[in-house]
Amino acid sequence: EPEVTQTPSHQVTQMGQEVILRCVPISNHLYFYWYRQILGQKVEFLVSFYNNEISEKSEIFDDQFSVERPDGSNFTLKIRSTKLEDSAMYFCASNSPLDRAFFGQGTRLTVV
Amino acid sequence: GDSVTQMEGPVTLSEEAFLTINCTYTATGYPSLFWYVQYPGEGLQLLLKATKADDKGSNKGFEATYRKETTSFHLEKGSVQVSDSAVYFCALKSRRALTFGSGTRLQVQP
Numbered sequence: 001e002p003e004v005t006q007t008p009s010h011q012v013t014q015m016g017q018e019v020i021l022r023c024v025p026i027s028n029h030l031y032f033y034w035y036r037q038i039l040g041q042k043v044e045f046l047v048s049f050y051n052n053e054i055s056e057k058s059e060i061f062d063d064q065f066s067v068e069r070p071d072g073s074n075f076t077l078k079i080r081s082t083k084l085e086d087s088a089m090y091f092c093a094s095n096s097p098l099d100r101a102f103f104g105q106g107t108r109l110t111v112v
Numbered sequence: 113g114d115s116v117t118q119m120e121g122p123v124t125l126s127e128e129a130f131l132t133i134n135c136t137y138t139a140t141g142y143p144s145l146f147w148y149v150q151y152p153g154e155g156l157q158l159l160l161k162a163t164k165a166d167d168k169g170s171n172k173g174f175e176a177t178y179r180k181e182t183t184s185f186h187l188e189k190g191s192v193q194v195s196d197s198a199v200y201f202c203a204l205k206s207r208r209a210l211t212f213g214s215g216t217r218l219q220v221q222p
Contacts, residue, residue, distance in 0.1 A: 004155070033209055043156070043212035045202060056209065091156060101210065105155035106132075 002026040006092050013082055013111055017052035019085065021077045021107045023092030032075045033093040033101065036060070043091065053054065082111045114139045118202045118213035125220050133187040133216045135176075135202035143206040145169075145178050145185040150199045150215070159187075159200070192220045197210055 005024040013019050025032050034046040047057040047090075049067055064086075066078045089108050090097055093103040119134045137145065147159040147169070160169030165180035176187045185202060197220045202213040 006155075035212075040212045043210075045201075045209045048209050065117065077193075093156075099162065100158050102145075103156035105153070 002004055002102065004092055004102050004104035006020050008107060010108045015084060015111055016081050019079050019082055019109065023075045023091050023104055024073050025075055025094030026102055029094035029096050031095050034077045035091040035093065036088040041055045084111050087111045114204060114206055114211040116202050116204055116213035118210055118216050119216040123218050127194055127222050128191045131189040131192045132144055133200055135185045135187065135213060137183050137204050139204055139206050140204050143204040146203040147176055147187050148201040148203060154219045156201065158187060194222055196220050
């Protein structure tokens with residue numbers, strides 16, 4: 001089965017630092033997403049991306065967050081100045097128009 | 113807004129026991145409903161889905177029926193195995209991206 005790949009699997013960063021979480025979606029997919037799950041809480045939608053622009057974003061996705069598709073394969077989530085409350089598992093997902101979403105294995109971000 | 117409520121875990125069962133994980137939802141319109149599973153150390157995998165009322169999704173012995181009248185999508189399995197130990201997420205999709213429940217951890221003991 002095709003896979004969405006995320007790197008790194010675990011990232012530890014100091015408060016105030018910038019982090020970039022990386023994802024390689026499935027190659028023929030057109031829609032890309034970031035979700036996050038704070039420990040013990042729900043999986044929450046952050047942002048969706050289509051045709052090289054953000055198509056939708058949640059209230060969580062404020063000015064500290066940005067997404068990019070810098071080349072034909074990577075899809076990145078940048079947090080500009082991390083806060084303690086950004087500590088969470090971040091999931092990338094992708095899908096083609098008529099198919100289900102495929103999720104990556106997640107990146108655990110720990111802000112200290 | 114859209115929301116999904118699932119029973120809190122952990123749910124601990126013996127092998128071959130019957131499993132029910134309750135899920136109810138609130139949504140505008142007619143959402144599609146999903147169950148995702150997360151095995152230890154892995155990402156979210158789609159387990160089953162249903163796209164309209166009275167549809168039954170099924171996979172790997174798991175079933176869930178889309179009940180519009182009770183806004184529910186309960187997950188069931190007649191005989192669980194140790195390998196079913198995982199976290200199960202109920203989710204819906206209406207207009208936007210997926211809205212997830214909080215997840216229910218299932219532990220199956222031999």
